[in-house]
Amino acid sequence: MEGIAFFTLHEFDLDEIVRSLTTIGIISIPLLQEQTRQQLQREAEQFNYAPEIKTIGATDQIVKTEYDSCDTFAENSLYTELTQQFQTLLNDAIAQTGLSLFETPLQFNSMVLQRYRPEQLGITPHRDSLRAINLICVFNISGHASFYRCDDRSGAGAIAIDTTPGHVILMRAPGFLGLSDRPFHYVTEIRSTRYSLGLRQRIR
């Protein structure tokens, strides 16, 4: 599709991405063109959001969430186009390397835009659902908050992941190089209203 340029590709290196996903499980890279990022931010500010204020899981594995979400996008939404363009970018890069990264072809079928307000908690340490396979992508659209990768539900061994607006965080999911390990991670320290778009490949 012609029209808007979505990405800056100077730091998009699939070999390095695969190396990081294999070792630490997560990588953050600058990807969105600044002008496009600003348009995405303006669109995000217009949507309606539903509260996601929940406590999930059994007593020894509680996850608390406090943010708002929006998961319906019009055909002509910039978010629909972003998802298509990113899918194409990844598929082309994967085809070029000739690597067989996924057990089943990568196909994002879930888009969720999340809004975190400064007084909100974010999400406590968790692993994403087993039903989200291959690769999880989180676009940092705007705002400032912290995202950590950690070793367990207590948040031990936390490593900060870059949430600079315009960066995309890639996280491996079951099916990536035959691995099934899912990295623990959490979102906290919401300093200004943050928008992030999560892309996932959901099964069932």
Ligand SMILES: O=C(O)CCC(=O)C(=O)O
């Ligand atoms: O908004 C983010 O940065 C990621 C949130 C997250 O971990 C999730 O929705 O599972």
Ligand SMILES: [Fe+2]
């Ligand atoms: Fe998550």
